[in-house]
Amino acid sequence: MHSILPFLLAMVAVIVLLNIFATKLKIAYPILLVVAGLLISFIPGLPVLKIDPDLIFFIFLPPLLCEASWSVSLKEMRKWYRMITSFAFLVVFFTALAVAVAANHFIPGFTIALGFLLGGIVSPPDAVSTAAITKFVKIPKATQAILEGESLLNDASSLIIFRFALVAVGTGQFIWQEAATSFLWTVFGGAGIGLLLGWLFVQAHRKLPTDTSSDIALTLIEPYLFYLLAETMHSSGVLAVVAGSVYMSSKRLTFLSSSGRIKAYSVWESFVFILNGVVFLIIGLELPEIVAGIKSSGIPLDEAIGYGVLVTTVLIITRMISSYAALFATMLFRRKSVPHINNKRRRYLMPALLGWTGMRGVVSLAAALAIPVKLNGAMFPQRDLILFITFVAILLTLLLQGLTLPYFIRRSRLFEGIFNEAEEEEARKAMKRGLKQHVYEFLNSRYETEWKGQEVMEKFIHQWEERSKIQDDSWMNDKTKLIFLEMLESQRNYLVALNNDPKINEEIIRQQLYQIDLEEERLRAI
Structure with a gap:
């Protein structure tokens, strides 16, 4: 040996x-x-x-x-x-x-x-x-x-x-x-x-x-x-x-x-x-x-x-x-x-x-x-x-x-012109726009049914839209973290359903799912 x-x-x-x-x-x-x-x-x-x-x-x-x-x-x-x-x-x-x-x-x-x-x-x-x-x-x-x-x-x-x-x-x-x-x-x-x-x-x-x-x-x-x-x-x-x-x-x-x-x-x-x-x-x-x-x-x-x-x-x-x-x-x-x-x-x-x-x-x-x-x-x-x-x-x-x-x-030059980078990028952007709209509807529906009148939820929606500008994670508490995790799971379900669309490249969806996993791990580490 x-x-x-x-x-x-x-x-x-x-x-x-x-x-x-x-x-x-x-x-x-x-x-x-x-x-x-x-x-x-x-x-x-x-x-x-x-x-x-x-x-x-x-x-x-x-x-x-x-x-x-x-x-x-x-x-x-x-x-x-x-x-x-x-x-x-x-x-x-x-x-x-x-x-x-x-x-x-x-x-x-x-x-x-x-x-x-x-x-x-x-x-x-x-x-x-x-x-x-x-x-x-x-x-x-x-x-x-x-x-x-x-x-x-x-x-x-x-x-x-x-x-x-x-x-x-x-x-x-x-x-x-x-x-x-x-x-x-x-x-x-x-x-x-x-x-x-x-x-x-x-x-x-x-x-x-x-x-x-x-x-x-x-x-x-x-x-x-x-x-x-x-x-x-x-x-x-x-x-x-x-x-x-x-x-x-x-x-x-x-x-x-x-x-x-x-x-x-x-x-x-x-x-x-x-x-x-x-x-x-x-x-x-x-x-x-x-x-x-x-x-x-x-x-x-x-x-x-x-x-x-x-x-x-x-x-x-x-x-x-x-x-x-x-x-x-x-x-x-x-x-x-x-x-x-x-x-x-x-x-x-x-x-x-x-x-x-x-x-x-x-x-x-x-x-x-x-x-x-x-x-x-x-x-x-x-x-x-x-x-x-x-x-x-x-x-x-x-x-x-x-x-x-x-x-x-x-x-x-077998594949010259076959790859439309602009079209692929547009499909990626369309998927992300649909994902954002889905998140917005998810948050609003939860706010109307379960969290109506709670200040933390209203604050969370505004902070989610502006979270890229926030320099620290002091805004995150157990309740907002729970909502955020539910939102990520909802995004996964949306992407899985979107995979049935023949026009959407499965590789793009897998990349986005991987990003969601990374986001979830970042959240749990807070």
Whole structure:
């Protein structure tokens, strides 16, 4: 323990420094972390890193999925659910099929089952990489919603393919009836378990006498419970985490206090940042062991690199084809669901953007490492080559697509003129005007029914309108504080109801809710 602790502390320090450097260069930090891991792995004397795949699946994946689920816009996901589900399931399956056919045709010794195994591993794009890259360029909320929604579901679909392909390789046969039944239980069972546990966790938060620290601690362990129970029952742990976390996110105002929401945001932001950093650094550090495996299997390194480039090319082309197929299918069968884009050039370039956001990452590496070393007493066929191809696909997509995506967006001027800053600011101001009017009506109604004739209430109304000019909090007493807290709760209810308006960006409402939480905490501290 004493020998590994300095190494872990050094990893965190490297992650922080590289993130600072990446921000200055306007480069996604996962790219720098993978490259740094590669360079560090060449330092002589460092021990070869051996990773238990269960460590990545169980320790890293649940909290990363949970945090993404809490951040996603449910309104936008509902709006674009057809596009999201097609990318998360149909495109992943099509990608796995394309990889299987290409591997079977071009790579000696690869059966269709092994090809599907490789396809299931490399088919899901990495959510963290896409989010880290697109933060340097502004993209429409519809595109962002599709990418976020896809990232929540494609891990589950790819791991389902991986699981079935692993069984087919081991048994040498594929029984469609059993596979269909297993698939249904994996998908719906996982989602059902997540929703059930999510409801139970919300009730526990409401009824147990927890404080802020306890609530935050519970939110840290709940994703692991989602994942563990679902996997124990042989369903999808990924879908359980996503379904349960999305449900809890929708109920956050009912079971977390303002203090809990504010502090949990900070805790989770730091926690997930460190987890992401460690995972991408580990990807780079894995290189020596992967290369050693290739050499031991007798495959020339240049030949293995060629196979990796081939599979990466298939991944990119397949996603591009899928993006345009999704657009044309939507235009043909669901014209009303096509994003409203007047510019034809922009309409036909948009799928290219979606197709170019296919960076691979942590789930692909973890799935490749999860392949057993031995199968039925013999060495698992092509395991070392699959690991190496996966590593090449991760590295090439991060470097090629990750470094060029922001440039392509700026150079193509794809979204030029699509963002109406004045219109967005006007919507924000209109929301605040409506909120102020709501507060005024709330105070007047309370004054008429409960506080009429009380001098403190009249004074409070005047002071609320002029409170920005007041230099201290001497005017605040227990009665006015109670009224103020009730007013803030009324504002929350108003904003939650306003979220049903399709014209209002959910992100603006969340920002305003966060401001209300901060105001409540300031009040309680007086």
